[in-house]
Amino acid sequence: MQTAIKNIVIVGGGTAGWMSATALATILRGQYNIRLVESDEIGIVGVGEATIPMIQRFNQVAGIDEAEFMKATQGSYKLGIEFVNWGKLGDRYIHGFGILGQDLWTVRFDQYWQRMRALGKAHELDEYSITRMAARHNKFMPARPDLPNSPLADIAYAYHFDASLYARFLRGVSEQRGVRRTEGKIASVALRSDNGFVEAVVLESGERIEGDLFIDCSGFRGLLIEDALQTGYEDWSHWLPCDRALAVPCKSASVLTPYTRSTAHTAGWQWRIPLQHRTGNGHVYCSAFMDDAQAQDILLKNLDGDVLAEPRQIKFKTGMRKQGWNRNVVAIGLSSGFLEPLESTSIHLIQSSIARLLQFFPDSGFNPLEVAEYNRQSRFEYERIRDFVILHYKANQRDDSEFWKQCAAMPVPDTLQHKIDLFQARGRVVRFDNELFAETGWLQVMHGQNLKPQGYDPLADLLPVEEAEKYLESIRDVIAQCIQHMPTHADYIAQHCAAP
Numbered sequence: 133m134q135t136a137i138k139n140i141v142i143v144g145g146g147t148a149g150w151m152s153a154t155a156l157a158t159i160l161r162g163q164y165n166i167r168l169v170e171s172d173e174i175g176i177v178g179v180g181e182a183t184i185p186m187i188q189r190f191n192q193v194a195g196i197d198e199a200e201f202m203k204a205t206q207g208s209y210k211l212g213i214e215f216v217n218w219g220k221l222g223d224r225y226i227h228g229f230g231i232l233g234q235d236l237w238t239v240r241f242d243q244y245w246q247r248m249r250a251l252g253k254a255h256e257l258d259e260y261s262i263t264r265m266a267a268r269h270n271k272f273m274p275a276r277p278d279l280p281n282s283p284l285a286d287i288a289y290a291y292h293f294d295a296s297l298y299a300r301f302l303r304g305v306s307e308q309r310g311v312r313r314t315e316g317k318i319a320s321v322a323l324r325s326d327n328g329f330v331e332a333v334v335l336e337s338g339e340r341i342e343g344d345l346f347i348d349c350s351g352f353r354g355l356l357i358e359d360a361l362q363t364g365y366e367d368w369s370h371w372l373p374c375d376r377a378l379a380v381p382c383k384s385a386s387v388l389t390p391y392t393r394s395t396a397h398t399a400g401w402q403w404r405i406p407l408q409h410r411t412g413n414g415h416v417y418c419s420a421f422m423d424d425a426q427a428q429d430i431l432l433k434n435l436d437g438d439v440l441a442e443p444r445q446i447k448f449k450t451g452m453r454k455q456g457w458n459r460n461v462v463a464i465g466l467s468s469g470f471l472e473p474l475e476s477t478s479i480h481l482i483q484s485s486i487a488r489l490l491q492f493f494p495d496s497g498f499n500p501l502e503v504a505e506y507n508r509q510s511r512f513e514y515e516r517i518r519d520f521v522i523l524h525y526k527a528n529q530r531d532d533s534e535f536w537k538q539c540a541a542m543p544v545p546d547t548l549q550h551k552i553d554l555f556q557a558r559g560r561v562v563r564f565d566n567e568l569f570a571e572t573g574w575l576q577v578m579h580g581q582n583l584k585p586q587g588y589d590p591l592a593d594l595l596p597v598e599e600a601e602k603y604l605e606s607i608r609d610v611i612a613q614c615i616q617h618m619p620t621h622a623d624y625i626a627q628h629c630a631a632p
């Protein structure tokens with residue numbers, strides 16, 4: 133359809149809606165009319181408070197000042213995720229952001245580490261990662277690019293923030309840049325009779341809002357993409373069977389940890405997200421193996437502060453919309469699909485969907501080739517993250533519950549099985565094209581959950597043992613020294629971005 137796009141309507145004012153509004157208002161420089169409709173009565177999902185480092189790029193592009201954003205959202209810093217009880221009960225490892233050790237010539241650091249580990253001459257992986265060590269010691273500072281040869285130059289980090297405050301903050305930014313907000317509940321969606329494109333959304337008040345391009349950020353329901361266009365949903369719950377979450381805030385603990393924690397329970401897992409004014413907690417569980425009362429009991433027994441509100445339940449089905457872009461509707465956020473927040477990827481998926489939409493921006497109409505390419509790239513991204521999340525369930529050795537035994541025994545997608553097989557042969561990890569998680573992410577989870585490679589890269593043997601030992605020790609030493617000079621996470625926040 134070749135009509136010029138002038139009016140963009142965003143349906144929904146949660147994280148997806150306001151991130152989309154902020155990015156489009158910034159990048160399109162006022163050349164389009166952008167209108168956002170949200171319903172106070174329906175509200176937002178109100179969870180989604182942990183991110184991954186790519187969000188810094190969103191802030192840069194949107195011209196958001198980090199300190200201002202942290203103060204406004206009661207934010208804290210995140211260096212990775214601590215996984216507790218995932219491999220076996222009692223296990224604990226951190227998936228830290230950024231690099232691991234330092235590669236030498238063509239051989240990856242972890243290959244030397246595996247070799248030296250087998251000889252009893254290497255320490256825990258933590259000790260070769262600046263972010264893992266800083267997390268262990270509750271230290272934080274941002275990267276120092278002015279020290280290029282120091283691990284301090286390699287500190288990759290993300291944020292934890294209050295989801296409601298984040299939406300409010302982005303609303304302020306968007307409105308300043310010309311986005312028009314309308315409060316009201318959409319009662320119906322009008323489709324064009326000739327091509328089935330969305331023509332307008334009609335509010336309960338009777339107001340009709342017409343548009344050329346609609347961005348569906350209406351949450352799980354998918355008001356436009358599903359209710360109106362019936363795009364279809366691909367269900368992945370046979371691989372990721374958790375289908376409910378209970379969320380509850382509690383008072384902050386005495387130490388402000390710079391990482392998210394994920395603790396596996398008998399039929400799911402619990403998140404812990406530290407913020408300046410409270411700690412966010414939630415129990416993601418599988419209703420086929422655990423009832424709601426049990427799930428709530430476990431959640432409340434595993435808090436480290438007094439409860440601040442009643443637990444709130446959220447139901448979901450893991451999977452993705454068959455097409456994220458259908459006709460003149462692009463689904464962004466929960467309307468496009470759902471992967472449980474084990475690796476904090478949903479907000480990133482919002483960001484990458486926005487970037488992709490801008491890459492294929494339909495200024496003068498909808499080109500089926502470009503729409504298909506958008507959908508192909510979205511699927512690739514979703515499926516690779518799906519595999520990474522499944523790995524956490526598959527690679528477990530727990531024998532204390534039927535849930536975990538079934539997860540360990542389940543067949544997984546071929547793409548994931550291929551990665552596991554390669555790793556188990558010689559500890560090698562491959563990154564498929566530009567998939568989100570790099571080799572270091574996969575490696576940390578595979579080692580952390582006790583997948584045992586049968587061998588390692590033979591080229592790692594070319595370095596004499598003494599030299600390999602020195603090389604590992606030098607990395608470990610310099611990281612240990614850096615950690616001593618870093619401020620605590622709490623001190624850093626107090627100095628730079630404490631909420632008023």
Ligand code: FAD
Nearest residue numbers: 144145146147148177180182318350351465466473478479
């Ligand atoms: P919502 O927040 O649900 O917003 C939907 C909007 O649409 C609202 O403004 C609503 O009012 C509006 N709307 C709906 N219907 C109508 C209507 N009829 N008329 C008008 N307006 C309407 N992601 C992460 O990256 N990290 C995490 O740690 C994380 N944790 C999560 C934990 C859980 C349990 C869940 C379920 C999700 C989590 N996510 C996480 C995902 C994250 O919460 C979402 O990606 C994010 O909040 C975006 O939600 P949204 O904006 O798509 O939907």
